[in-house]
Amino acid sequence: YLDTANYEPLDEAKFEYSWQWAYKDRYTRAGITAILGCGFDPGVTSVFTAYAAKHHFDEIHYLDIVDCNAGDHGKPFATNFNPEINIREVTQKGKYWENGKWVYTKPHEIHKPLTYPGIGPRESYLIYHEELESLVKNFPTLKRARFWMTFGQEYLTHLRVIQNIGMAGIEPVMFEGREIIPIRFLKAVLPDPGGLGENYKGETSIGCRIRGIKNGKEKTYYIYNNCSHEAAYAETGAQAVSYTTGVPAVIGAMMYLKGVWKKPGVFNVEEFDPDPFMEQLNKLGLPWVELHDTDLEL
Amino acid sequence: YLDTANYEPLDEAKFEYSWQWAYKDRYTRAGITAILGCGFDPGVTSVFTAYAAKHHFDEIHYLDIVDCNAGDHGKPFATNFNPEINIREVTQKGKYWENGKWVYTKPHEIHKPLTYPGIGPRESYLIYHEELESLVKNFPTLKRARFWMTFGQEYLTHLRVIQNIGMAGIEPVMFEGREIIPIRFLKAVLPDPGGLGENYKGETSIGCRIRGIKNGKEKTYYIYNNCSHEAAYAETGAQAVSYTTGVPAVIGAMMYLKGVWKKPGVFNVEEFDPDPFMEQLNKLGLPWVELHDTDLEL
Numbered sequence: 234y235l236d237t238a239n240y241e242p243l244d245e246a247k248f249e250y251s252w253q254w255a256y257k258d259r260y261t262r263a264g265i266t267a268i269l270g271c272g273f274d275p276g277v278t279s280v281f282t283a284y285a286a287k288h289h290f291d292e293i294h295y296l297d298i299v300d301c302n303a304g305d306h307g308k309p310f311a312t313n314f315n316p317e318i319n320i321r322e323v324t325q326k327g328k329y330w331e332n333g334k335w336v337y338t339k340p341h342e343i344h345k346p347l348t349y350p351g352i353g354p355r356e357s358y359l360i361y362h363e364e365l366e367s368l369v370k371n372f373p374t375l376k377r378a379r380f381w382m383t384f385g386q387e388y389l390t391h392l393r394v395i396q397n398i399g400m401a402g403i404e405p406v407m408f409e410g411r412e413i414i415p416i417r418f419l420k421a422v423l424p425d426p427g428g429l430g431e432n433y434k435g436e437t438s439i440g441c442r443i444r445g446i447k448n449g450k451e452k453t454y455y456i457y458n459n460c461s462h463e464a465a466y467a468e469t470g471a472q473a474v475s476y477t478t479g480v481p482a483v484i485g486a487m488m489y490l491k492g493v494w495k496k497p498g499v500f501n502v503e504e505f506d507p508d509p510f511m512e513q514l515n516k517l518g519l520p521w522v523e524l525h526d527t528d529l530e531l
Numbered sequence: 532y533l534d535t536a537n538y539e540p541l542d543e544a545k546f547e548y549s550w551q552w553a554y555k556d557r558y559t560r561a562g563i564t565a566i567l568g569c570g571f572d573p574g575v576t577s578v579f580t581a582y583a584a585k586h587h588f589d590e591i592h593y594l595d596i597v598d599c600n601a602g603d604h605g606k607p608f609a610t611n612f613n614p615e616i617n618i619r620e621v622t623q624k625g626k627y628w629e630n631g632k633w634v635y636t637k638p639h640e641i642h643k644p645l646t647y648p649g650i651g652p653r654e655s656y657l658i659y660h661e662e663l664e665s666l667v668k669n670f671p672t673l674k675r676a677r678f679w680m681t682f683g684q685e686y687l688t689h690l691r692v693i694q695n696i697g698m699a700g701i702e703p704v705m706f707e708g709r710e711i712i713p714i715r716f717l718k719a720v721l722p723d724p725g726g727l728g729e730n731y732k733g734e735t736s737i738g739c740r741i742r743g744i745k746n747g748k749e750k751t752y753y754i755y756n757n758c759s760h761e762a763a764y765a766e767t768g769a770q771a772v773s774y775t776t777g778v779p780a781v782i783g784a785m786m787y788l789k790g791v792w793k794k795p796g797v798f799n800v801e802e803f804d805p806d807p808f809m810e811q812l813n814k815l816g817l818p819w820v821e822l823h824d825t826d827l828e829l
Contacts, residue, residue: 309695394692397607399720408719413706415720421706422697422713 234265235485237272237478239363241318244403248322250366250501257499267499271485272478273458274300274380274439275364276502277514280481281441281456281521282368284507289454289525292374293445297531298364299357301349301383304435304462304473310391311424313474317416320401324392328361329379330369341389347381347530349438350522351459357381367501374445379531395419430472433462437473440521442529455524458514468518477519484513532563533783535570535776537661539616542701546620548664548799555797565797569783570776571756572598572678572737573662574800575812578779579739579754579819580666582805587752587823590672591743595829596662597655599647599681602733602760602771608689609722611772615714618699622690626659627677628667639687645679645828647736648820649757655679665799672743677829693717728770731760735771738819740827753822756812766816775817782811 239248253269260267270276278298286293302313312319327338343359362380369378384392395401400419405412440457458477465476485502488494494505502510514521537546551567558565568574576596584591600611610617625636641657660678667676682690693699698717703710738755756775763774783800786792792803800808812819 310692390688391692391695394608394689395696397689398693398698398717400696400698400717402720406716406719408711408716411709413711413716415716418704418706418711418713418716419696419698421704421711422700 234260234267235271235482235489236269237276237482238270238318241321248363250363254499261498264497266489266495266497268485268489268494268505269499269501270364270367271482271502273481273519274298274362275367276481276485277458277477277519278439278441279364279368279501279503280507280510280514282372282443283503283505284511285441285443285445285454285456286372287507290443290445290447290452291449293372293443294374294376295444295531296368296372296375296378297442297529298362298378298380299347299349299438299440299442299457300362300381301347301352301355301357301438302435302474303349303352303355303383304433304437306429306433306462306472308424308429310388311429312426313429313472314426314478316420316423316426320392320395320416320419321403322362323360323382323384324396324401325361327359328365329359329377330365330375331377341384345530347383349383350457352436352438355383356386357383364501368503371501371503381531427471427475430462430466430470430475433466433472436461437477439477442531444529453526453529455527455529456521458519458521460519465518480517480519481510481514484510484517487513532558532565533569533780533787534567535574535780536568536616539619546661548661552797559796562795564787564793564795566783566787566792566803567797567799568662568665569780569800571779571817572596572660573665574779574783575756575775575817576737576739577662577666577799577801578805578808578812580670580741581801581803582809583739583741583743583752583754584670585805588741588743588745588750589747591670591741592672592674593742593829594666594670594673594676595740595827596660596676596678597645597647597736597738597740597755598660598679599645599650599653599655599736600733600772601647601650601653601681602731602735604727604731604760604770606722606727608686609727610724611727611770612724612776614718614721614724618690618693618714618717619701620660621658621680621682622694622699623659625657626663627657627675628663628673629675639682643828645681647681648755650734650736653681654684655681662799666801669799669801679829725769725773728760728764728768728773731764731770734759735775737775740829742827751824751827753825753827754819756817756819758817763816778815778817779808779812782808782815785811 346354402415460473644652645655700713758771
């Protein structure tokens with residue numbers, strides 16, 4: 234088993250690993266492997282973190298995953314993947330890990346401009362993202378772990394209105410004698426994310442900014458990948474958000490088939506050896522860049 | 532027959548009197564009366580214009596109907612009447628009459644702050660409104676006739692997003708095996724306009740600003756009614772937008788039943804004697820105020 238995102242119940246705007254982690258004993262006894270969250274984020278960001286912990290730090294203390302989509306698809310509003318999941322994800326309360334517990338924020342309460350390589354400063358919003366749950370469990374030295382995502386003002390305005398008018402709702406509404414879930418119908422009227430690729434310009438930039446200890450000294454480290462929407466589309470007919478999710482899933486499958494990520498049980502990707510995965514990222518179109526002792530802004 | 536608004540075809544975002552005026556001969560031959568557009572606007576605004584032309588001008592040259600809703604219903608977004616009609620009406624192209632022909636504008640292209648009595652300045656947008664069609668026909672001295680309506684920035688932002696995401700669409704979308712018209716479904720998720728009354732504060736102010744000739748001299752004239760949402764709700768359980776539409780319809784019916792607006796054919800309200808109608812407005816909760824030789828701002 235391999236996936237790129239958390240299971241989400243149909244009737245609740247919520248995601249967590251508990252339902253999948255509950256299969257650990259059964260997978261172990263059956264001698265089969267489950268690889269959870271093997272897209273870009275979660276996925277590559279988790280492998281980046283494991284790679285940093287393995288090679289560059291004795292202890293990682295502060296982790297900030299930063300996700301910038303500086304692309305322009307030329308449409309007034311569209312989501313880059315399943316609108317139902319996208320809207321549920323970005324309109325939920327913010328949440329991050331600090332000093333051994335989860336801290337909650339209002340949606341988009343915490344934000345600041347962060348500078349992305351080759352892109353420049355972009356307003357970035359602290360949101361909850363699923364890899365935080367497994368990373369703080371698998372890297373217990375973390376004092377703080379946060380996730381930041383860029384949103385344009387227009388995107389946020391559209392989201393706010395979609396919520397105000399009730400179209401983000403997941404409770405059924407009676408319409409012409411039948412129950413209809415508003416956000417499902419919204420998905421039917423919004424542009425198909427798969428159709429955004431053709432005129433999509435610009436790049437994504439996703440990475441991990443980490444502060445920790447190496448040989449008794451504080452150290453900072455930033456590892457990231459930039460992916461061009463146009464190059465992704467030219468190669469595959471899909472935009473960068475699809476590309477950066479699909480390629481890591483392919484690599485995850487390759488890791489399993491080569492036997493290097495094959496062990497009985499249910500695992501998040503940071504629990505495997507990151508090195509062979511990192512090598513394939515460079516070969517298969519998602520090269521990564523490391524910056525040492527740089528200003529993390531965070 | 533009596534109505535308060537134009538017929539609109541189901542499959543086209545358009546309204547005009549042609550379909551109803553086409554019944555004129557048949558109504559005349561049958562000896563029955565049709566009274567078209569007997570709400571506030573159209574309706575009272577048309578009667579105001581007829582009253583001005585009858586009593587205060589030899590010729591009316593410039594007519595600006597000004598419609599301000601300075602109320603606050605406390606909800607992020609709601610329409611004051613049928614959302615389907617409201618959104619279709621205010622998102623269409625602008626259109627006004629000048630020098631014998633219709634001039635078209637982009638939606639909300641022309642706007643300026645106008646000062647409403649007891650309310651103050653409010654940004655007002657030139658939109659097309661149905662009474663212009665009959666008024667320029669029945670008052671051929673008009674060199675220009677326009678309609679202005681106030682909208683708040685938040686209201687316009689919501690409308691813009693609703694259009695961007697496709698929820699204002701009147702073309703069916705396939706959803707779960709059935710055709711659904713987006714704007715109809717939107718109507719099902721938005722607050723019911725009938726339920727807005729309870730906490731609705733503030734007033735509407737709707738009137739006619741007219742410039743013309745009396746005894747060879749130019750003259751200006753402004754006639755308006757202000758209606759309080761709270762007072763309307765206290766009296767009837769409905770907010771002022773419903774109240775200002777319902778009371779004139781009652782008066783129109785009274786005019787017919789008293790025999791003063793009873794003649795065979797199809798008529799817009801400005802074709803009848805305005806005086807008995809104006810008298811009833813003062814008695815039935817919609818008193819009007821006249822300002823002579825005032826600054827029309829237009």
